[in-house]
Amino acid sequence: MVRLATRIGRLTLANPVMPASGTFGPELAEVMDLDRLGALVTKSVTPEARLGNALPRLAETENGLLNSIGIPGKGLDAFVAQAMPEWRRFRAPLVVSLSAPSVAEFAHAAAVLAATPGVAAIEANISCPNLEEDGRAFAMLPETAAAAVAAVRAACALPLWVKLSPNTADIAAVARACEAAGAEALVVANTILGLAIDIETARPKLGAGMGGLSGPAFKPIALRLVWQCAQAVGIPIIGVGGISTAEDAVEFLMAGASAVQVGTASFVQPTAMLDVLDGLVAFCTRRGIGDVAQLVGAALPRERLAAE
Amino acid sequence: MVRLATRIGRLTLANPVMPASGTFGPELAEVMDLDRLGALVTKSVTPEARLGNALPRLAETENGLLNSIGIPGKGLDAFVAQAMPEWRRFRAPLVVSLSAPSVAEFAHAAAVLAATPGVAAIEANISCPNLEEDGRAFAMLPETAAAAVAAVRAACALPLWVKLSPNTADIAAVARACEAAGAEALVVANTILGLAIDIETARPKLGAGMGGLSGPAFKPIALRLVWQCAQAVGIPIIGVGGISTAEDAVEFLMAGASAVQVGTASFVQPTAMLDVLDGLVAFCTRRGIGDVAQLVGAALPRERLAAE
Amino acid sequence: MDTAPSGFAVAQVACPVLESVAVGQRYHRLVVAAPGLAARTRPGQFCHLLCRDAGGSGPFLRRPMSVWRIGADGTLGFLLHVKGRGTAALARLRPGDALDVVGPLGVGFALPPTARRILVLARGVGLATLAPLVGSGPQVHAVLSARAPGDLMADEFGASSYDAVFDSDGSSAPAAVEALLRRRFETERPDAVFTCGSNRLFLVLQRLAAEYGIPGQVALEQQMGCGLGMCFCCVRDIRDEAGHISHQRVCREGPVFDLQQALAW
Amino acid sequence: MDTAPSGFAVAQVACPVLESVAVGQRYHRLVVAAPGLAARTRPGQFCHLLCRDAGGSGPFLRRPMSVWRIGADGTLGFLLHVKGRGTAALARLRPGDALDVVGPLGVGFALPPTARRILVLARGVGLATLAPLVGSGPQVHAVLSARAPGDLMADEFGASSYDAVFDSDGSSAPAAVEALLRRRFETERPDAVFTCGSNRLFLVLQRLAAEYGIPGQVALEQQMGCGLGMCFCCVRDIRDEAGHISHQRVCREGPVFDLQQALAW
Numbered sequence A, B: 001m002v003r004l005a006t007r008i009g010r011l012t013l014a015n016p017v018m019p020a021s022g023t024f025g026p027e028l029a030e031v032m033d034l035d036r037l038g039a040l041v042t043k044s045v046t047p048e049a050r051l052g053n054a055l056p057r058l059a060e061t062e063n064g065l066l067n068s069i070g071i072p073g074k075g076l077d078a079f080v081a082q083a084m085p086e087w088r089r090f091r092a093p094l095v096v097s098l099s100a101p102s103v104a105e106f107a108h109a110a111a112v113l114a115a116t117p118g119v120a121a122i123e124a125n126i127s128c129p130n131l132e133e134d135g136r137a138f139a140m141l142p143e144t145a146a147a148a149v150a151a152v153r154a155a156c157a158l159p160l161w162v163k164l165s166p167n168t169a170d171i172a173a174v175a176r177a178c179e180a181a182g183a184e185a186l187v188v189a190n191t192i193l194g195l196a197i198d199i200e201t202a203r204p205k206l207g208a209g210m211g212g213l214s215g216p217a218f219k220p221i222a223l224r225l226v227w228q229c230a231q232a233v234g235i236p237i238i239g240v241g242g243i244s245t246a247e248d249a250v251e252f253l254m255a256g257a258s259a260v261q262v263g264t265a266s267f268v269q270p271t272a273m274l275d276v277l278d279g280l281v282a283f284c285t286r287r288g289i290g291d292v293a294q295l296v297g298a299a300l301p302r303e304r305l306a307a308e
Numbered sequence C, D: 001m002d003t004a005p006s007g008f009a010v011a012q013v014a015c016p017v018l019e020s021v022a023v024g025q026r027y028h029r030l031v032v033a034a035p036g037l038a039a040r041t042r043p044g045q046f047c048h049l050l051c052r053d054a055g056g057s058g059p060f061l062r063r064p065m066s067v068w069r070i071g072a073d074g075t076l077g078f079l080l081h082v083k084g085r086g087t088a089a090l091a092r093l094r095p096g097d098a099l100d101v102v103g104p105l106g107v108g109f110a111l112p113p114t115a116r117r118i119l120v121l122a123r124g125v126g127l128a129t130l131a132p133l134v135g136s137g138p139q140v141h142a143v144l145s146a147r148a149p150g151d152l153m154a155d156e157f158g159a160s161s162y163d164a165v166f167d168s169d170g171s172s173a174p175a176a177v178e179a180l181l182r183r184r185f186e187t188e189r190p191d192a193v194f195t196c197g198s199n200r201l202f203l204v205l206q207r208l209a210a211e212y213g214i215p216g217q218v219a220l221e222q223q224m225g226c227g228l229g230m231c232f233c234c235v236r237d238i239r240d241e242a243g244h245i246s247h248q249r250v251c252r253e254g255p256v257f258d259l260q261q262a263l264a265w
């Protein structure tokens, strides 16, 4: 028997495997049992309805995927009224990913979610453009990241996870700023900006031009970001980026993540999350590891471990 | 007949294909004719002799490679005395990649190279740690990047290329700062930080811990960096990152690069650079393109092209 | 093989390839054993195929492919235009190899319960999507459009009653097809019409069906990521009854849409 | 096939696989047709192999592999321990498939011109590197160390005169091997000694050869990137005549180094 229960701040998850925002929906219940997951994470919800970006929205790269979906959706009110009842059918804690174009709108939306039954935590997706800062993502700089986090923190008492972006010079500084501003966990990381060009038409393959790179090609970068954050903060980290096997998940745990999210892999293997979960148990069993928490941070530099 | 000659600042190259620093040496002359290349680029030279990083120095990832070689070498004086005579055997212009741990040492080394016959240009590798700034890479911030570039510029009259790092929040700002400080061309980009963990030992696969990701997995990121820089500066850009085929090279040219460097691909296909060059000619021929320069920037947003 | 009932509507199954044959110059036929899937698949639905040859080479994402044959013997057939990296990998599969299939997916065709006679208008490999309508009940008349007679694949479609039109002799031009359709609508008015494979022919059929008051459906295509409704990569503009245009997911609300509600692509 | 002389010392050649056979539980034998390469390859040199099976699956980088057989008939043989992703892909190759070879690479063995009798000490698949010394002129006596008799591969080594030592019966322990070597050095003193495959046996041989004043060489291994001397991934500590220790590239200055100059790894 391997103990899988995982504490993420105030929340205890049955196990450390969950979906990545934007790559998951209740539709997956047609393929597998969602109640086996440690948590459910919604696609990012925005205050206003949005159409999303120009098509095409996906382009394949070598072992990776570029996307520029653009967070289409019906907006927060429709989410609360229409999507929430559907989500409440499932057992695992529901984490609502929240995105907004300004600090004030982050705060307002957080207050709305706080008043919505069935929301277990907010995952603040601060990788989105900040319209008050020339469209740069909140997550690019420690100051703007902290401002968004503090606003959400002040507006609601829900467990607050913050999803960081790789598109920054110093992820450790951003991580520390988010921790100081009230984040209870960090989700590391969103996609990194990339580009692909169709050489026959000389146009970007994505309608929006640039897009976010995810999938196995991105994994070494995401793993490094987790490793850097784990050495920078004391709050739990949820690792995400290119995880498609249990071995990948073990790498993230050893790099300091307490839990993992699986995104793009579910497109290729719809049951990828359960494969990761089952494989994690098998790995622990084979290695005589009784609690998956023993893996967390196992590969971090010894100094760090000694200091804890 | 396809015109291949390519202007990079004051230098005219016979064609736009050359090696990436650190992945090339005179040893490759045993496999192919180096005189067919547009330029030769040395491994980064440092003022002092260095042993390099702990082993292992390479780790494979999905379609990519992590390295933490650490710029081992005998130092600048030995380079001038021992390596330069060997390089002078070849016909293509020799670009010396220069790396230094401080602004002053960059300047001093540049002066030494300026006095060395046979150096066609300096490629300032500012991705290395800046010991005066807590070990952060010069290329991480516009100010520190500009300081290194200005020092090299002031110390020597050689054509000056500057190699940027992906490990920055705003590559366009760094690019503009380098242009303003006297760069004649930008080499975009060096490797991006990544990590891989051996889950059997729970240790990083690289002796040094983190390493730089290169190869096909990195290509969409490098291509995006080129595209962003091409829209930010007026000086030529040399694209590098994951190029292994002529199609890859065409993508970089269309994204705004005037020339390309091939790195990791040469490890897998020693003649990769010639394959890229031959394929470029074939592509232009098939498409009725008489001058490879016509490809440069073809995929950039129209506004940019109209403004030129 | 997916013989065990999983309790889930959609399954991921490694299906043994039974047949893998080139059809003409540009098409390919794949038949796999998939008893569980075949029993659940309805005409117009599609599967999401992992395009990896026996050596594991192929693109990163799956590829959507209509179910062209739903065999009573528990087989599923796909008919593909070998176009890029994904379909090329599929065409390299050999009998005995495994094809990794996720399905059945999407909303298939809805035949009006009273329909006795239907018309289908197919362009190129679009006929694969429409083929399961043959034998689904009503009498089928087809108008098949192809580049040239060698590309027609009338046998693959399987209807005994059809008109063939070609680019090579000009008979596939929209005006010519319109004339042909008008003749049929006048003489043997169908109870419903269905189309797939061409934007231009879709527009002709949409206009004529509206004029004649004949209900119809169109099967749309769009690049897919998840195939399951999760990524919003596959949207198309669809106009609802109130005239409001919104993005609908081809993989989820489609691939089959009302002929009048779909917009040109 | 590399029949045309390229004018370059090192070639990249797609070589037809002639033989691909498992040897015991953990080893594999690959023989390819490579007349040009075979003619240029010297004992102790290695090739850099693209480890892709027929479907193109395999790791990103090449893998270094000693040339185990240099056939007078223009063939090259490799003998491999199937260890990880790269060697597993190589073991999946079948006759008729192509093996992409870059070589010959590195500095091979240097036999003292007057050597009439040599001793080689090989551990495991390290015998592949040393095997081309058999038949290179001097009389060869081998000491072959293996886990158990089933892993010995004496046939693959090819010397008629050898001692076999095993982990399974304790005869491969350093002290036992030292005793065995001393006996040979006393009774049939070799003119030179060569070793590959074990750090512990290397240390024994280094010490004894120094004591007896016998020259020798060791073939080292190290992970490689380029295999050509460009990336400095493959360095090992080597002590020069003056006692100064520096990094030398196994792919370029090696893989064969002076027995006394190499350091334990």
Ligand SMILES: Cc1cc2nc3c(=O)[nH]c(=O)nc-3n(C[C@H](O)[C@H](O)[C@H](O)COP(=O)(O)OP(=O)(O)OC[C@H]3O[C@@H](n4cnc5c(N)ncnc54)[C@H](O)[C@@H]3O)c2cc1C
Pocket: C046, C059, C061, C062, C063, C064, C065, C066, C067, C068, C079, C080, C081, C082, C083, C084, C085, C086, C087, C088, C125, C128, C129, C220, C221, C222, C223, C224, C250, C255
């Ligand atoms: C619901 C549905 C059913 C389909 N049924 C069939 C069928 O029965 N037979 C058939 O031959 N084709 C069918 N297609 C089209 C088929 O999916 C594409 O031809 C195929 O994805 C091309 O992949 P490729 O790698 O060979 O081509 P590439 O051109 O290399 O593909 C590049 C990308 O574009 C996407 N793409 C290219 N063409 C299309 C297209 N027409 N529709 C959607 N995405 C596309 C690919 O999926 C991939 O993501 C169907 C598409 C959909 C959406």
Ligand SMILES: Cc1cc2nc3c(=O)[nH]c(=O)nc-3n(C[C@H](O)[C@H](O)[C@H](O)COP(=O)(O)OP(=O)(O)OC[C@H]3O[C@@H](n4cnc5c(N)ncnc54)[C@H](O)[C@@H]3O)c2cc1C
Pocket: D046, D059, D061, D062, D063, D064, D065, D066, D067, D068, D079, D080, D081, D082, D083, D084, D085, D086, D087, D088, D125, D128, D129, D220, D221, D222, D223, D224, D250, D255
């Ligand atoms: C000059 C030279 C000659 C060699 N000759 C032979 C030979 O004749 N027969 C044989 O079986 N093996 C030989 N080896 C070792 C062989 O290269 C490795 O066993 C092989 O690279 C393992 O690859 P893998 O993907 O199967 O294993 P993995 O363990 O998955 O490889 C992971 C990484 O480690 C490297 N690596 C692992 N083991 C070694 C090793 N022992 N030496 C160098 N790199 C290693 C791999 O190249 C790869 O980069 C030789 C090595 C060198 C340097």
Ligand SMILES: Cc1cc2nc3c(=O)[nH]c(=O)nc-3n(C[C@H](O)[C@H](O)[C@H](O)COP(=O)(O)O)c2cc1C
Pocket: A020, A021, A022, A023, A043, A044, A065, A067, A069, A071, A097, A125, A163, A189, A190, A191, A213, A214, A215, A216, A218, A240, A241, A242, A243, A261, A262, A263, A264, A265, C225, C231
């Ligand atoms: C199609 C797609 C849509 C995504 N949408 C969102 C989103 O709405 N909000 C968000 O925070 N991240 C979004 N992401 C990022 C993922 O949650 C995840 O951080 C990233 O894809 C890396 O993980 P992966 O490699 O496992 O996919 C999206 C990713 C993809 C591929």
Ligand SMILES: Cc1cc2nc3c(=O)[nH]c(=O)nc-3n(C[C@H](O)[C@H](O)[C@H](O)COP(=O)(O)O)c2cc1C
Pocket: B020, B021, B022, B023, B043, B044, B065, B067, B069, B071, B097, B125, B163, B189, B190, B191, B213, B214, B215, B216, B218, B240, B241, B242, B243, B261, B262, B263, B264, B265, D225, D231
């Ligand atoms: C083994 C190795 C060593 C490298 N050494 C250097 C170096 O010394 N100086 C430098 O500027 N870049 C160095 N680089 C980075 C490359 O020049 C190049 O920017 C990067 O690898 C991306 O290109 P690629 O994907 O084509 O390899 C090195 C890369 C590798 C893989």
Ligand code: FES
Pocket: C223, C224, C225, C226, C227, C228, C229, C230, C231, C232, C233, C234, C235, C249, C250, C251, C252
């Ligand atoms: S393909 Fe993902 S929503 Fe349709």
Ligand code: FES
Pocket: D223, D224, D225, D226, D227, D228, D229, D230, D231, D232, D233, D234, D235, D249, D250, D251, D252
């Ligand atoms: S493997 Fe690159 S220098 Fe030896």
